[in-house]
Amino acid sequence: MKLHRALELTRGAVVAFVGAGGKTSALVRLGYELADMGWRVLATTTTRIGQDQLPFFPQHLPYDINTDKLSALLNEQRFVFLRAEVRAGKVYGPPLDWFPRLLDSSDSDVLLIEADGARGLPLKAPYGHEPVIPAETSLVVPVASMAVLGQPLDEKHVYNASAIIEHFGFVEGSRVKSPWVAQVLRDEALGLRGVPPKARVTALLNSTPASGYVRGRARLTARLILRQPRVHSVALGSVRASDPVYEVQRNVGAVVLAAGMSKRMGQMKVLMPWADGKPIIEHILEQLLLAHVDHICVVTGNRALDVAACAGKIGAETVFNPDYASSEMLSSLKIGLRAMPAHIAAALVVLGDQPRLQPKIVTQVVTAYAEGLGEIIAPSYLMRRGHPILIDRRYWQEILALPEDGAPRDVINAHADRVAYVNVDNDSVLTDVDTPQDYQRERGKAGLKD
CATH class of the missing domain: 3.90.550.10 (Spore Coat Polysaccharide Biosynthesis Protein SpsA; Chain A)
Known part of the structure; x- marks a missing residue:
């Protein structure tokens, strides 16, 4: 199924992607899906993305662009990324206090936000300043990649692995297991950190194959995540596949x-x-x-x-x-x-x-x-x-x-x-x-x- 269906999106949604293992790919995929449906899609980041990722978007502009011009570009391009400065190969996002003004003035159908960073790693625990989720967010999507299974639990393979080790008592260097992924994503101090009280939560287990052993492990991981009542559903799939979601686990x-x-x-x-x-x-x-x-x-x-x-x-x-x-x-x-x-x-x-x-x-x-x-x-x-x-x-x-x-x-x-x-x-x-x-x-x- 398509990503927008798995996330049960409706017009007016403010969607924040957090975690690791495919946030940008998921945001871009979702943006193009919605644009193809005729939606007018705005995207941005509250942290930073690599400058090499800007070509993924049909149009990217300074966040303080004139509202009328932005509206016209949305009509033309359907999918627009708003940014602050570009410096040293990084694209920075606008300040948090700008989001209420944007939502009041913009006539887009949806706002997609990359609200976290992970240096391209498949799993993460947040540092103290992370993630940066606007209070206006209506849907938070914690992401992890099933490619992390079997990888060593260390800083080379997992973002801020020391926080996971300290929180759960896992042994550094041990091979990551599927229940560990579930524990990280469903934990309110880790995967659910900073989620606004009224926001719905749908986790995404990316890099899940269409069949086989890892698909089964992903399903088990999803069932364990859903033991946290705060999580509405868990999507299993691969955001680069033609149909990016194979199933959505719910209670x-x-x-x-x-x-x-x-x-x-x-x-x-x-x-x-x-x-x-x-x-x-x-x-x-x-x-x-x-x-x-x-x-x-x-x-x-x-x-x-x-x-x-x-x-x-x-x-x-x-x-x-x-x-x-x-x-x-x-x-x-x-x-x-x-x-x-x-x-x-x-x-x-x-x-x-x-x-x-x-x-x-x-x-x-x-x-x-x-x-x-x-x-x-x-x-x-x-x-x-x-x-x-x-x-x-x-x-x-x-x-x-x-x-x-x-x-x-x-x-x-x-x-x-x-x-x-x-x-x-x-x-x-x-x-x-x-x-x-x-x-x-x-x-x-x-x-x-x-």
């Missing part, structure tokens, strides 16, 4: 619907035994853990205490639906969505009576979302839509606004152009256990003996 939660009366079963079905004698609901929650779902919320109702006890064994949150005896599934889904933490970007709708749920299918659904295939992702078997269905947060409000006799499919069908289907190799996404006959059938398919 995905699960709403597990387990509040029903189970009238057709004659007993609380989610508490019936499954593998190793564990209740169905406990087994389902374990599968979600194996799929590395970030946050699990179980909606309880009938026999709430017993269901909550199962959830407690794996650390899942529970919320109670007081209308469980008279309401439909939609009521529980609304309660579960409202309980999701603010940093969760999308939710899996998981049925508490689908005991053959498989971690690999959950992973397929979440991966399709990360790769940008859709904003609503559903598994499909033989052209039939099943569960769990992943729904991006942008559609939650529409679900919450549905009337009592509505259904989540009303929202899904209304956005058919945003739905992507993942073909799976078995019918576990379609079948549930509503009756004793269903229960026996599903046990047989799962290879469980009575």
Whole structure:
């Protein structure tokens, strides 16, 4: 996918690139993407860049240029870099107090800022005066290059390596590991230093190959970075590739619907035994853990205490639906969505009576979302839509606004152009256990003996 899509840019954004391993390349790539879309793009630096990088920009001018002339150049060139003096092979940026005036007077669609320096190295820790992020910044992009993996942790290979060594206790000269990259980028004293309180944060792991071992290490690094709730998402890719971002990792939660009366079963079905004698609901929650779902919320109702006890064994949150005896599934889904933490970007709708749920299918659904295939992702078997269905947060409000006799499919069908289907190799996404006959059938398919 394109970089602007991965960063979820909207007009009016002020974007600051910090860190190491591709800041300038990312800024330039983003600028040309937006200019090709017809945006009027301003770029600058709060520190300095090499004079040899000026030819990357279609036009570069002194920052105190007349506003009308700047507007005309934006109409003509679409992408303009503003600078202060050029001295000794370095291009310096304007003073910080100039940015509010620029934003008040300029009619550009976006402002891109290189707000850090790293001498071309792949990973950095900031010195005391770094980075220089304007208070008006709305999006901060901490950058690191996956090329740092296996490199010695020393000043030759990592910018300000001594700060990382002192902060974490790593041994100087040790080979850099992917968890170390995550620790640096997500740390508020290092990778997130100086980020304005209201700015959104999307990290960029540059020099990630399209496939292979390092792609997997980058995905692991992203998951570790996302343990910091301050980080909205992590883009994986190579900014010099034709499609620079391969996937965007975000925090995905699960709403597990387990509040029903189970009238057709004659007993609380989610508490019936499954593998190793564990209740169905406990087994389902374990599968979600194996799929590395970030946050699990179980909606309880009938026999709430017993269901909550199962959830407690794996650390899942529970919320109670007081209308469980008279309401439909939609009521529980609304309660579960409202309980999701603010940093969760999308939710899996998981049925508490689908005991053959498989971690690999959950992973397929979440991966399709990360790769940008859709904003609503559903598994499909033989052209039939099943569960769990992943729904991006942008559609939650529409679900919450549905009337009592509505259904989540009303929202899904209304956005058919945003739905992507993942073909799976078995019918576990379609079948549930509503009756004793269903229960026996599903046990047989799962290879469980009575």
